[in-house]
Amino acid sequence: MIHLQDIAYVRSGAADLATAVGFAVDVVGLELVERTGDRAWLRADERHHCLAFVEGRSGVLSTGFTVSDENALADAERTLEAAGVKVVRGSAAGARERHVRDYLAFEDPFGNVVELVTDQVRLPRPLAFGRPAGITEFGHLCLDAPDVRAAYRFWSSLFNTRVSDWIGDRACLLRIDPVHHKLAVFKGDRPGLCHMNFQVASLDDVMRNWRFLEERGVEIEFGPGRHPQSTAVFLYFKGPEGLTYEYSYGVRRITDEQAWRPRYFDPDEPDAIDMWRGKGSISSQPQLSTGLVER
Numbered sequence: 080m081i082h083l084q085d086i087a088y089v090r091s092g093a094a095d096l097a098t099a100v101g102f103a104v105d106v107v108g109l110e111l112v113e114r115t116g117d118r119a120w121l122r123a124d125e126r127h128h129c130l131a132f133v134e135g136r137s138g139v140l141s142t143g144f145t146v147s148d149e150n151a152l153a154d155a156e157r158t159l160e161a162a163g164v165k166v167v168r169g170s171a172a173g174a175r176e177r178h179v180r181d182y183l184a185f186e187d188p189f190g191n192v193v194e195l196v197t198d199q200v201r202l203p204r205p206l207a208f209g210r211p212a213g214i215t216e217f218g219h220l221c222l223d224a225p226d227v228r229a230a231y232r233f234w235s236s237l238f239n240t241r242v243s244d245w246i247g248d249r250a251c252l253l254r255i256d257p258v259h260h261k262l263a264v265f266k267g268d269r270p271g272l273c274h275m276n277f278q279v280a281s282l283d284d285v286m287r288n289w290r291f292l293e294e295r296g297v298e299i300e301f302g303p304g305r306h307p308q309s310t311a312v313f314l315y316f317k318g319p320e321g322l323t324y325e326y327s328y329g330v331r332r333i334t335d336e337q338a339w340r341p342r343y344f345d346p347d348e349p350d351a352i353d354m355w356r357g358k359g360s361i362s363s364q365p366q367l368s369t370g371l372v373e374r
């Protein structure tokens with residue numbers, strides 16, 4: 080069993096790096112940690128970065144999760160290979176670029192590129208946010224899969240993820256710690272990143288951010304609303320490069336592991352996705368082919 084400790088990052092291709100970085104800083108409110116000619120790293124909390132842009136084609140390159148140490152990484156490699164999953168060990172240069180000590184990469188059964196990393200660098204200095212959006216942390220990431228049940232079988236048989244709730248066969252919300260979900264899988268035609276989430280400090284932050292985005296003509300995809308699963312108040316909006324961001328406040332924590340029973344919500348019920356009965360749709364950022372596995 081591979082023990083995921085936490086989410087680490089999203090790596091995204093950027094056809095227009097300057098615009099992608101400008102939006103992430105000036106609109107989303109992230110801190111620009113480092114910028115080179117063709118790359119940029121942004122953070123929301125102590126992690127060195129939670130979002131990296133690499134100049135090139137638009138699309139998600141990979142998502143990263145932390146494991147505890149090199150033994151856990153070696154165990155993960157063995158476990159994945161025994162399950163027939165091709166694993167590629169990261170290079171020293173790749174690790175430096177990711178600001179981790181070591182890593183490996185693999186594809187989930189649908190072609191989402193996932194990286195497992197050890198020792199993601201922490202930056203203890205105070206955050207210098209691009210604007211006061213109220214961000215407290217990188218909250219969760221959501222992958223697309225054409226078969227959410229099969230994705231659940233993959234994540235729950237090889238990894239320590241536990242399902243917190245189902246939204247029919249449309250979404251599976253998975254936890255790796257007391258937070259209701261750090262990984263979600265949504266039904267989509269092809270692999271990709273549905274969205275990345277940032278927790279904010281208050282309900283007021285969600286609503287202030289909503290006004291801020293509206294005034295600037297940013298495309299709001301869904302919200303403000305309230306998810307009955309995590310009870311979080313949410314706001315999804317579209318950024319450059321096809322990347323959907325979510326702010327949310329008030330995510331449920333599951334503190335009694337033994338007592339929690341995953342619930343099943345019917346997505347066709349009017350308040351199964353938004354308790355305030357709003358309507359919206361979240362468009363995904365497609366996975367870029369990395370050549371990790373021939374398909």
Ligand SMILES: CC(C)C(=O)/C=C/C(C(=O)O)=C(/O)C(=O)O
Pocket residue numbers: 221246250252260263276306307308309310311313327351352353
């Ligand atoms: C929009 C989807 C279908 C949804 O309802 C997601 C639920 C939650 C939540 O309960 O907080 C998310 O934020 C999520 O999975 O992204």
Ligand SMILES: [Fe+2]
Pocket residue numbers: 219221263274276325
């Ligand atoms: Fe979300």
